[in-house]
Amino acid sequence: MTFLKTMGFSIVAMFLFAAFSNILPQVQSDAPVEEEIPTDGFDMAGMIAYGERLFTGKGTCTLCHNDLGRAPDLLVMNLSTAFNDRLADPRNEGVSAGGEGASDVEAYLRESLVDPSAYVVEGFGKKGSNDTISPMPAVDAPPIELNEVELNAVIAFLQDGAGWDPTVPLPSAEEAVIEEEPEEVESAEPETDPLVVLDNVYCAGCHDLEGSEADVGPNLDDIGTRMTQGEIIEAILYPNAIIADGYEADYMPEDFGEQMHTVELMVLVDYLINLSN
Numbered sequence: 695m696t697f698l699k700t701m702g703f704s705i706v707a708m709f710l711f712a713a714f715s716n717i718l719p720q721v722q723s724d725a726p727v728e729e730e731i732p733t734d735g736f737d738m739a740g741m742i743a744y745g746e747r748l749f750t751g752k753g754t755c756t757l758c759h760n761d762l763g764r765a766p767d768l769l770v771m772n773l774s775t776a777f778n779d780r781l782a783d784p785r786n787e788g789v790s791a792g793g794e795g796a797s798d799v800e801a802y803l804r805e806s807l808v809d810p811s812a813y814v815v816e817g818f819g820k821k822g823s824n825d826t827i828s829p830m831p832a833v834d835a836p837p838i839e840l841n842e843v844e845l846n847a848v849i850a851f852l853q854d855g856a857g858w859d860p861t862v863p864l865p866s867a868e869e870a871v872i873e874e875e876p877e878e879v880e881s882a883e884p885e886t887d888p889l890v891v892l893d894n895v896y897c898a899g900c901h902d903l904e905g906s907e908a909d910v911g912p913n914l915d916d917i918g919t920r921m922t923q924g925e926i927i928e929a930i931l932y933p934n935a936i937i938a939d940g941y942e943a944d945y946m947p948e949d950f951g952e953q954m955h956t957v958e959l960m961v962l963v964d965y966l967i968n969l970s971n
């Protein structure tokens with residue numbers, strides 16, 4: 695009986711999702727490939743371009759830095775005004791406090807990436823922390839885990855966006871082997887390993903999954919005891935329909951339905967439900 699019930703749920707949910715996922719493009723990416731960049735070809739322009747790809751790709755920065763309003767919209771705002779203001783802000787007790795110019799901005803950005811709570815942009819701190827604790831995870835630690843070259847590339851991208859010549863060092867010959875995000879390809883083959891799906895859609899950046907300890911959203915370990923399969927699917931496809939108690943709306947991206955194949959959504963939901971068993 696329970697089995698039949700679950701089957702029934704799955705099928706209804708599959709149809710619901712398939713009904714509109716079919717009109718959306720099925721975007722899927724292949725596993726990252728190592729790509730060797732010759733050092734003489736990896737100049738500052740290459741570094742900036744690499745930083746931009748990391749910002750929207752592996753760095754998962756756009757999960758939060760977007761127009762939902764929960765983090766500064768770094769791709770849209772005037773970066774030079776903003777970064778100058780941060781350096782001059784009396785609340786800033788970080789390494790860049792009181793400094794000015796490109797290299798102090800580099801220091802500010804590096805600290806923002808590896809120690810986000812050192813200085814929290816006003817109004818963006820964790821609920822109840824009075825802007826002393828940042829919701830942003832340190833991006834040099836798991837799960838995002840950018841390495842030194844990647845951090846430098848992202849900083850170069852943001853310095854360039856603010857109109858400064860980047861001051862970061864260029865990678866040495868050995869460091870120039872970088873992990874390239876693959877181009878997104880239209881694919882008919884959905885991923886059936888839930889851990890690979892998780893890696894692609896990056897739930898662990900905000901939820902404590904696979905030991906990420908992220909706490910922007912609720913812990914999902916016991917989600918199977920709190921929500922039905924249908925409710926979990928709804929929470930993923932329409933995050934703002936119901937807001938979990940104690941958490942904020944407009945954080946969780948609303949486009950996971952476009953990023954996942956129906957089959958991927960289902961294996962992911964099954965995986966989450968089974969976490970509590």
Ligand code: HEC
Nearest residue numbers: 753754755758764765766806810813814815818828830833
């Ligand atoms: C889980 C959400 C989240 C993710 C992922 C995230 N950030 Fe942030 N970030 C924030 C929030 C919220 C703030 C504002 C609070 C603060 O100052 O820490 C912030 C602040 C910043 C700032 C300071 C902005 C300013 O206006 O001075 C920089 C720079 C930054 N993030 C860069 C990045 C980069 C680069 C990545 C990806 C490698 C990233 N962030 C990933 C949420 C996030």
Ligand code: HEC
Nearest residue numbers: 757895897900910911912929933936937938941942945946
């Ligand atoms: C940028 C941060 C972010 C990302 C990425 C993210 N979430 Fe969320 N999620 C949240 C926040 C914040 C909430 C609480 C507010 C709400 O209910 O919308 C939430 C709520 C949820 C809930 C409801 C939990 C409850 O207790 O009511 C589920 C289920 C969920 N997320 C699953 C996922 C899955 C699966 C992924 C990956 C496909 C994901 N989330 C990616 C931030 C995020």
